Amino acid sequence: MRLEAARGNRSGLHTAITRVQQVNRALDCSLEMETTQLINELLGGSGTAVRKAL
16 A cells, blocks of 8 residues: 555555455454554555655
């Protein structure tokens, strides 16, 4: 997710997020709080998560 965000690939970011959510649903578990925060950060475009990825 961080890589796609850092590359500015919004479509790739959405694909990665969707895949993580699908895997978690298949495993019948919730996303970790940190993962949810990361997704919100990356989708919010704050830039801080993108800088951390580099």
